[in-house]
Amino acid sequence: xxxxxxxxxxxxxxxxxxxLAGCTLSIPAGHVVGLVGPNGAGKTTLLNLATGELAxxxxxxxxxxxxxxxxxAQLARVGYLAQDAPLYAGLPVAxxxxxxxxxxxxWDADLARRRVERxxxxxxxxxxxxxxxxxxxLALTLAVAKRPELLILDEPVASLDPLARREFLQDLMExxxxxxxSVVLSSHLISDLERACDYVIVLVGSRVRVAGPVDDxxxxxHLLSGPRRDPASLPAGLQVIAASHTDVQSTLLVRASGPVLxxxxxxxxxxxxxxxxxxxxQAARPASRxxxxxxxxxx
Amino acid sequence: MIWLTWRxxxxxxxxxxxxxxxxxxxxxxxxxxxxxxYGSSGLLxxxxxxxxxxxxxxxxxxxSGGGGFLIPGSAYAIMxxxxxxxxxxxxxxxxxxxxxxxxxxxxxxxxxxxxxxQSITRTRWLTVKLTLIGVAAMAVTEAFSLIQAWWAAPIxxxxxxxxxxxxxxxxxxxxFVFPTHGITPLGYAAFGFALGVTAGxxxxxxxxxxxxxxxxxxxxxxITPLWIRPQLxxxxxxxxxxxxxxxxxxxxxxxxxxxxASVVPGQPGAWIISSEGVNAAGQPAxxxxxxxxxxxxxxxxxxxxxxxxxxxxxxxxxxVASHGIRVAESYQPASHYWPLQWSExxxxxxxxxxxxxxxxxxxxxxxx
Numbered sequence: 075x076x077x078x079x080x081x082x083x084x085x086x087x088x089x090x091x092x093x094l095a096g097c098t099l100s101i102p103a104g105h106v107v108g109l110v111g112p113n114g115a116g117k118t119t120l121l122n123l124a125t126g127e128l129a130x131x132x133x134x135x136x137x138x139x140x141x142x143x144x145x146x147a148q149l150a151r152v153g154y155l156a157q158d159a160p161l162y163a164g165l166p167v168a169x170x171x172x173x174x175x176x177x178x179x180x181w182d183a184d185l186a187r188r189r190v191e192r193x194x195x196x197x198x199x200x201x202x203x204x205x206x207x208x209x210x211x212l213a214l215t216l217a218v219a220k221r222p223e224l225l226i227l228d229e230p231v232a233s234l235d236p237l238a239r240r241e242f243l244q245d246l247m248e249x250x251x252x253x254x255x256s257v258v259l260s261s262h263l264i265s266d267l268e269r270a271c272d273y274v275i276v277l278v279g280s281r282v283r284v285a286g287p288v289d290d291x292x293x294x295x296h297l298l299s300g301p302r303r304d305p306a307s308l309p310a311g312l313q314v315i316a317a318s319h320t321d322v323q324s325t326l327l328v329r330a331s332g333p334v335l336x337x338x339x340x341x342x343x344x345x346x347x348x349x350x351x352x353x354x355x356q357a358a359r360p361a362s363r364x365x366x367x368x369x370x371x372x373x
Numbered sequence: 374m375i376w377l378t379w380r381x382x383x384x385x386x387x388x389x390x391x392x393x394x395x396x397x398x399x400x401x402x403x404x405x406x407x408x409x410x411y412g413s414s415g416l417l418x419x420x421x422x423x424x425x426x427x428x429x430x431x432x433x434x435x436x437s438g439g440g441g442f443l444i445p446g447s448a449y450a451i452m453x454x455x456x457x458x459x460x461x462x463x464x465x466x467x468x469x470x471x472x473x474x475x476x477x478x479x480x481x482x483x484x485x486x487x488x489x490x491q492s493i494t495r496t497r498w499l500t501v502k503l504t505l506i507g508v509a510a511m512a513v514t515e516a517f518s519l520i521q522a523w524w525a526a527p528i529x530x531x532x533x534x535x536x537x538x539x540x541x542x543x544x545x546x547x548x549f550v551f552p553t554h555g556i557t558p559l560g561y562a563a564f565g566f567a568l569g570v571t572a573g574x575x576x577x578x579x580x581x582x583x584x585x586x587x588x589x590x591x592x593x594x595x596i597t598p599l600w601i602r603p604q605l606x607x608x609x610x611x612x613x614x615x616x617x618x619x620x621x622x623x624x625x626x627x628x629x630x631x632x633x634a635s636v637v638p639g640q641p642g643a644w645i646i647s648s649e650g651v652n653a654a655g656q657p658a659x660x661x662x663x664x665x666x667x668x669x670x671x672x673x674x675x676x677x678x679x680x681x682x683x684x685x686x687x688x689x690x691x692x693v694a695s696h697g698i699r700v701a702e703s704y705q706p707a708s709h710y711w712p713l714q715w716s717e718x719x720x721x722x723x724x725x726x727x728x729x730x731x732x733x734x735x736x737x738x739x740x741x
Contacts, residue, residue, distance in 0.1 A: 125490060129738075143494075150492035160483035162381070169380060176376045177491035213487070220492065 076139045078103050078224045078256045079124050085132035086119050093119040095280045097133070101258065101273065103223075105287070106250060108267030109260035110350055111277035117260040118157060120277065121228045124258070125154045138223055150180055153222035153255075157229045159213035163202030167195050170212060171219075178220040186219035207238030211245065218249050225250075227259035231266055243270050264350045276350055278357035288346060295349050298326045298339040309336065316352035327352045374493055374501040382506055385471055389513045396459060396517060399452070400524040407449065410435070411527035416534065428536025432528070436539045450540050453528065456521045460553035463517050464565035465590045467510035472569020473582040475502060476732075480577045495736050503729055507566050514562035522554050533642060545710060546644035548598045555714040560721030565590050567725035567732075574732050597717070603646045605716040608703045612651060613638045615694040618702060620648065622693045624669060630661045630693070632700045642707035653697040665692040 077100045084097040094116040101107055109117050122128040123135050126143025140148050161170060167190060175181045190197065193211050195204070204212065210230055217225055230246075231239040247270055250257055261267050267274070275285040284291065295315070302324045305314045312334070316327040327344060328334070334341050344352075379386075411417075414431040416424060435449045476499075479485040489495055522529070528541055543550045552561060568590060572582040615622070619635035632650035637643040650658040661669060668689040705713060 127486065127489070143489075146492050146494055146497075149490065149494065152490070154486070154490040156483065156486035156490070158483060160485075160487045162484055162487070163482070165380065173377055173380075173488075174491065177374065177488070177493050179492055216487070217490075 076103065077101055077136075078105075078107075078138060079258065080136045080139075081120075081123075081133060082135075083133035084120075084123060084130055084135050086116075086123060086128060087131040092131075092280050094123070095132075097282050099275065099282060099285060101256075101275075101285075103256045104254075105256060105273040106247075106271045107256075107258040107273040107275060108264075108271035109258060109275045109277060110264055110267060111260075111262065112354060113262050115262075115277045116280040117262075117277055118228055119280075121154075121226055121258070121260060125152065125226060146179075150178060150220065151223045153217035153220055153225045155210075155213050155217045155225075155227040155230050158233060159206075159209045159230070161201035161204075161209055161213060164200060166198050166200050167204075167212060168197035170201060170216060171197075174216045174219055180221045182219045182221050185221075186215055189215045189219070205238075206233050207235070207242065210234060210238070210242055214242070214246065214249075218253065218255070221253070222255060225255050225257045227257065229260055229262070231261065239266065246270065264347045268346050274346070274350065276353045278354050281357070283353045283357050291349060292344060292346065294331075295327060295329050295344045296334055297342045297344050297348075298328055298334065299323060299342075300339040315349075315356055374497060375505065377488070378501050378505050382471075382509070386509065389467075389509070393513060393516055393520075396456070397520050400456065400520055403449075403452065404524050407435075407524065408527050411531070414531075416531060419534075425535030428531040428534040429538055430536075431531050432536045432541040433538035435528070436541055453525060454540055456517075456524070457549050457553050460514065460517045460521055460558055461549065461594070463514040464510070464558070464561040465587055465594075467513065467562060468565030468567075468569035468586050468590055469583045471506055471510055472566040473573045473586045474579040475506065475570050475573055476736075477573030477577055477579040477582045480573075481579060496733060499733060499736055503567075503570065503732070507563060507725075507729075510566040511559045511562040514558040515556075518553055518555075518558040535641075544642060544644070546705065546713075551598070551602070551713075552594070552717075555711070556718045557714055557721075560718035560725075561594075563725035564593070564721040564728075567728035571728045571732055574735060601720075602713065602717060603705070605720070606705060606709050606713055608646055609640075609643075609706055610701065610703050611637060611640075612655065612699050612701045615690055615698070615700055618648070618700045620690070620700045622650070622689050624661065629659055630698075632693070632698070634700045634702045637702055637704050637706075640704065640706050642710075644705040644707075644709075646703050646705065648700050648702045650693070650698045651701045653699075655701075657701075658698050662693065662696040662698070664696065665689060668692045 079099060079101045081097050081099045084099075085095045086093050097116075097120065109120065111117050119128065123130055124137050124142055126137075126141070126149075135142060138148070138151050142152075143149055162173075165173070171183075171186050171190065174186060175183055190212070193208070193215075195208060195212060201209065201212065210233075214227075214230070217227075227246075231242050234242060243266065246257070246259075249255070259267070259270070271288060273285075273287050274291060276283040300323070302319055302322050305317050305324070305326060308314065308326075308328070311331045313329040314326055315329055318325045327348070411431065414434075415427050416431060419427050437447060476485075479488065488498060529545065532541060532544055545551060545554060551557065565586070569582070569586040572586045572589075573579060576582040576585060613620075613634070615632065617638045620632050621635070623631045623633065625631045630650050632648060634645055634648035637645060652658040668686065
C-alpha cells in the first residue's frame with residue numbers, strides 16, 4: 075500500500091535556519107495521524123512541504139506517491155485546512171461552497187450542503203462574521219467535500235474554545251469514518267489528539283523524535299519504578315526516555331524491545347500524554363541524548 | 374476559476390462601469406453643442422490659410438468662454454483637461470487598485486492557502502486572473518479614450534488645421550494627447566496592471582505595493598515622452614529659414630542664442646523633437662550676432678527680469694535671419710504617427726507580458 079506521506083531526509087531552510095531537518099517518515103494509509111510538537115517545532119513547515127506550498131531545501135517528499143501539488147489531479151487528492159482556517163471574509167458561506175464546486179471536479183455538493191445545514195450556518199452570512207468554530211467548520215467542509223484521499227489539517231483547533239474543539243474533532247471523526255480518508259492533523263496539545271489519533275509523530279526542534287501507531291508505541295514503552303539506581307546500569311534493549319530520581323527511588327520511562335522481567339522494578343503502563351511529553355522533554359535537553367547507552371547486564 | 378475571478382472582481386467591475394457611464398453621459402450631453410460650435414465657426418467650408426485663423430478663433434472661443442448655447446465655453450477647457458487626465462491616470466488606477474492587491478491581498482489574508490489547495494494549479498489561477506482583469510483594465514482605458522476622442526474630434530480637427538489656443542494647442546503628438554489616444558492606452562493599461570500584480574507578488578503587502586506601482590508608473594509616464602518615444606523611430610532632419618519654420622529667436626543665458634521652430638516646412642503636423650540655430654555652414658550657431666543686440670534690448674524692453682529673454686520679436690527674428698542663421702530641426706513626420714503608436718503600444722505590451730511571465734515563474738519556483 076502506498077504511504078500517504080513519504081519523506082527522505084527532508085529539510086527546509088529559512089535564511090540559514092533549518093525549520094525542518096533530516097526528516098525521514100513513511101506514514102501508511104488509513105490512519106488518523108497526530109503530528110505533535112511545541113510551537114515552532116516545524117509542524118507547519120512539514121505540512122506545507124506536503125501540500126506543495128513550500129519546496130524542500132533538502133531531501134524529498136512524496137504525497138500519495140506523487141510530488142506535492144504536481145497538477146490538478148494531485149491537488150484533487152489532498153484536502154488541506156490551513157492554520158487559522160483562511161476564508162474570504164467578504165464572501166458569504168454559500169459562495170464558499172460555490173467556490174469549492176467550481177474549483178474541484180470531485181466536489182460532493184450534497185455532502186457540503188448537508189454539513190452546512192447540520193452545522194446551522196446561514197448560507198447568506200459572510201465568512202468574516204462567523205465565529206472561530208464556525209470558520210473552522212466551514213473550512214473543513216470545503217476540505218472534505220472535495221473528496222480527498224488525504225486530509226491535512228494544520229492546528230485546526232488551536233484557536234477554538236474547549237467546547238468547539240471537542241465538537242470539531244468529533245465531527246472530523248464522523249467524516250473520516252464515512253469517507254475512509256487518511257488524516258494528518260497537527261497540534262501542540264496532545265490532549266487534542268489523544269481521542270482522535272491512532273498514529274503519532276512527535277516533532278521537536280525541527281526533528282522527528284518518535285513516530286508510530288499509538289498502540290505499538292504504548293506497548294513498547296513502560297514506566298519503571300524501583301530502588302534508586304544508575305540508568306546506565308540497565309540491561310540491553312531498554313532505552314531510557316525520561317528518568318527522575320529521589321534519594322531512594324528511581325522512576326524511568328523506557329522503550330523496550332521486549333517485556334521487562336527484572337523483578338526489582340515495578341512496571342506500569344504509560345499514557346500517550348506522558349509518553350509524548352517525555353519525548354518533548356528529552357529533546358529539550360540535548361545532553362540527555364547520551365543517556366541511551368546500551369550497556370551490558372550487571373547482576 | 375472564471376466564476377471566482379468574477380465574484381472577487383465584481384465590485385471593482387461595477388465601479389469601473391459606473392465611472393465609464395458618468396464619463397460617457399457628461400461628454401455625450403455636450404457633444405452636439407461642441408460640434409454645433411464647430412459647424413458655425415466656418416471651418417467646414419474654409420480653404421487654405423484662412424483655416425488656421427478660423428481654427429484659432431474657434432479654439433480661443435472655447436478656451437476663454439466665447440460660449441456655446443448650453444454651457445459657458447471655458448467649461449470646455451476644463452472638460453477637455455479632465456477628460457484627458459482621466460485617460461492618462463486610468464492605467465495607474467487599474468494598476469494600483471486592481472493589479473497590486475490581486476496577489477498581495479491573498480498573501481496577506483492567507484486565502485492563497487485556501488484557493489491554491491483546490492483542484493487547480495497556481496498557473497491556471499494566475500492565467501485566468503491576469504487575462505480577465507487585464508483585458509478589463511485595457512478595455513476600460515480604451516473605452517475612456519474612444520469616448521473622449523469622439524467628443525473632442527472638433528478640437529482635434531481645429532488643431533490639425535493649424536489652430537491653437539492655450540490648452541487646445543497640443544497636436545496629436547503632444548505629451549498629453551499621444552498617450553491618451555489611438556491604441557497607446559491599451560499598452561499603458563496592460564503595463565500598469567502587470568506592474569501592479571508584480572509589485573504585489575514581490576512586496577507581498579497590498580498598500581506598499583500600491584504605492585510602488587503608482588511611483589514607477591508615474592515615472593515611466595514621465596520618461597517615455599522625454600527619452601523613449603523620440604527614439605522609437607529614426608528621426609528626420611531638415612534645415613529651414615527662420616520665417617518658414619515659424620521659429621522664434623530668444624536668449625538663453627546671454628549671449629546664448631536659442632531658435633525654437635513651430636512648424637516643419639512641407640511637413641504639416643510633424644512632431645518637432647528639437648530645433649537649434651545654425652549658420653550658413655551648417656554649424657550650430659549659439660551666439661547672438663552683435664548687430665542684433667539692439668533688437669534684443671528692444672525685445673527685453675524695460676523688463677528687468679532674469680537674463681533669459683522670452684518671446685522673440687519679429688525684428689529680432691528678422692535680424693538673426695538676415696545674418697545667415699537658419700534653423701535645424703529634427704522631427705517625426707506626421708506619417709510616423711501610427712508607426713509610433715504601434716511601437717509604443719507594442720513596447721508596453723511586451724513589458725506587460727515580461728512582467729506576467731516573471732509572476733508565473735516566481736509563483737511556481739519560490740512556492741510563495
